[in-house]
Amino acid sequence: MTLLLLADHDGHTLSDATARAVSAARDMGGALHLLVAGENVEPVAKAAADLSDVDKVLMADDPALAHMLAEPVAELLVGLSADYTAVIAPATSIGKDILPRVAARCDVMQVSDITRVIAQDTFERPIYAGNAIETVQSTDRLKVVTIRSSAFDAAPPGNASAPIARVSLPAGAWKARFESEELTKSERPELTSARIVISGGRGLGSAQAFQTVLAPLAECLHAAIGASRAAVDAGYAPNDLQVGQTGKIVAPELYIAIGISGAIQHLAGMKDAKVIVAINKDADAPIFQVADFGLVGDLFTLVPELVHALG
Amino acid sequence: MKKILVPIKMVLDANMRPRVKADGTGIDLSGMKLSINPFCEIAVEEAVRLKEKGLAEQVVAISIGPAKAQDSLRQALAMGADSARLIETDGPIEPLAVAKLIRMVVDEEKPELVILGKQAVDDDCNQTGQMLAALLDWPQATFASALRVEGTVVHVTREVDGGHQTLSLPLPAVVTTDLRLNEPRHCSLPNIMKARKKALDVTPVAACGVDTVPRLKVLGVKPPEPRKAGRRVADVSELVGDLRAAGAI
Numbered sequence: 001m002t003l004l005l006l007a008d009h010d011g012h013t014l015s016d017a018t019a020r021a022v023s024a025a026r027d028m029g030g031a032l033h034l035l036v037a038g039e040n041v042e043p044v045a046k047a048a049a050d051l052s053d054v055d056k057v058l059m060a061d062d063p064a065l066a067h068m069l070a071e072p073v074a075e076l077l078v079g080l081s082a083d084y085t086a087v088i089a090p091a092t093s094i095g096k097d098i099l100p101r102v103a104a105r106c107d108v109m110q111v112s113d114i115t116r117v118i119a120q121d122t123f124e125r126p127i128y129a130g131n132a133i134e135t136v137q138s139t140d141r142l143k144v145v146t147i148r149s150s151a152f153d154a155a156p157p158g159n160a161s162a163p164i165a166r167v168s169l170p171a172g173a174w175k176a177r178f179e180s181e182e183l184t185k186s187e188r189p190e191l192t193s194a195r196i197v198i199s200g201g202r203g204l205g206s207a208q209a210f211q212t213v214l215a216p217l218a219e220c221l222h223a224a225i226g227a228s229r230a231a232v233d234a235g236y237a238p239n240d241l242q243v244g245q246t247g248k249i250v251a252p253e254l255y256i257a258i259g260i261s262g263a264i265q266h267l268a269g270m271k272d273a274k275v276i277v278a279i280n281k282d283a284d285a286p287i288f289q290v291a292d293f294g295l296v297g298d299l300f301t302l303v304p305e306l307v308h309a310l311g
Numbered sequence: 312m313k314k315i316l317v318p319i320k321m322v323l324d325a326n327m328r329p330r331v332k333a334d335g336t337g338i339d340l341s342g343m344k345l346s347i348n349p350f351c352e353i354a355v356e357e358a359v360r361l362k363e364k365g366l367a368e369q370v371v372a373i374s375i376g377p378a379k380a381q382d383s384l385r386q387a388l389a390m391g392a393d394s395a396r397l398i399e400t401d402g403p404i405e406p407l408a409v410a411k412l413i414r415m416v417v418d419e420e421k422p423e424l425v426i427l428g429k430q431a432v433d434d435d436c437n438q439t440g441q442m443l444a445a446l447l448d449w450p451q452a453t454f455a456s457a458l459r460v461e462g463t464v465v466h467v468t469r470e471v472d473g474g475h476q477t478l479s480l481p482l483p484a485v486v487t488t489d490l491r492l493n494e495p496r497h498c499s500l501p502n503i504m505k506a507r508k509k510a511l512d513v514t515p516v517a518a519c520g521v522d523t524v525p526r527l528k529v530l531g532v533k534p535p536e537p538r539k540a541g542r543r544v545a546d547v548s549e550l551v552g553d554l555r556a557a558g559a560i
């Protein structure tokens with residue numbers, strides 16, 4: 001029983017989602033190997049080797065892996081899969097892109113976005129935007145599984161570093177080419193791992209208000225900023241801030257929803273937060289049905305008041 | 312290009328609240344409104360726009376599902392698809408089997424581009440497009456928010472965790488759609504009438520010779536743990552007091 005976990009990283013830093021997926025892997029049992037694929041990823045491989053419960057790190061360093069595109073990374077995983085009982089990855093945009101490609105090449109039906117491990121082959125996963133929880137058992141020899149990272153705690157650093165072994169990418173004619181990327185730069189904590197998330201919705205009314213109202217509150221609480229789909233569609237916030245069924249799934253200690261009505265799709269992304277606060281002028285907004293503390297009123301006066309009270 | 316294939320799925324309407332069956336075997340769909348999956352609708356719209364720009368000659372919609380999925384295919388036809396195919400199934404079918412069936416159709420129809428939704432909002436699997444690309448050995452671009460065809464290359468901007476990434480793919484290729492790729496049109500009555508006359512070919516899944524035996528056993532379906540009821544607070548100072556008491560700040 002050995003599991004292979006595809007590490008998620010941005011080329012420099014191992015993502016928090018990887019450490020959380022390690023916890024899910026530990027629940028599945030067996031030895032755990034982490035695959036770090038990329039270009040010049042030795043620092044990432046070292047960070048992976050320092051996580052607890054990791055028995056070995058495989059490092060594939062190749063210019064063709066620089067942006068973790070699906071074709072080469074999937075091919076690498078398919079080549080390695082014969083030695084493993086499971087291939088797993090956090091359900092980040094990288095994991096979601098690559099793992100089904102691996103599953104199909106291995107003729108395996110993937111189990112997506114698991115929130116709980118019941119047994120080595122049996123998992124819980126949300127369906128219908130989290131309105132139901134399905135328990136599924138895989139009958140395939142190889143298990144291919146993606147992990148909803150918000151459902152698992154991050155594995156702590158271990159006592160000793162795991163060994164790092166180099167593996168090479170098989171030669172191939174990869175068809176998709178990387179052209180460019182535009183990454184949002186932010187000094188704030190990362191949305192999916194932040195302890196506190198402040199999210200804004202259409203109630204903010206403009207991109208400018210989204211910033212000027214939410215930033216001071218995020219500042220004083222050291223919080224990440226998220227957004228509803230409505231706010232992203234309206235252009236108030238960039239797409240990578242979207243919290244919801246098809247955006248980011250978060251489960252922080254505290255989630256403050258500001259000017260968010262609470263569509264089912266949004267609730268799917270945040271209803272596992274420990275404490276939920278809703279601030280909305282519409283007393284009938286569905287967000288109040290999931291909020292631990294609801295404050296009805298004008299966000300443009302209440303949020304500055306809150307900043308002042310916390311200051 | 313000559314042809315775009317758009318696989319679509321009929322699902323419980325995204326505005327309906329799913330009810331878990333009392334015996335815990337699944338979701339009760341009886342009497343519920345079923346619609347084209349929102350991401351699939353975006354895929355149809357994108358394919359039709361490419362045709363309207365003169366970049367594609369023909370758009371073929373395909374669905375793998377129950378007889379009722381013909382309704383979703385008729386909607387795709389009303390939006391501007393030229394013809395449609397249903398591979399009719401009589402039970403649940405997993406993304407791996409769906410990808411194999413679409414591959415069979417790709418072999419017959421020979422499209423240069425397959426555009427499909429990134430995820431169906433019922434099973435939330437997010438697998439079919441990537442699996443299809445793997446089975447065909449085609450390049451893939453998932454979670455597309457912009458798409459530009461230039462000769463035999465498609466440039467796709469993808470929504471990724473940190474922002475956006477743009478890839479170029481030589482055709483043939485598979486693209487899966489994200490929410491902001493476009494806003495699907497409403498179908499006009501004349502177009503709905505016209506769609507009734509367009510070709511819709513039905514093939515029983517048993518005639519396809521593809522292994523569709525489920526690999527996952529569904530052991531049970533249950534509602535999520537309910538959140539305990541919260542309460543209204545009168546003002547900001549009460550809120551701050553409550554949050555401090557709860558250890559949240």
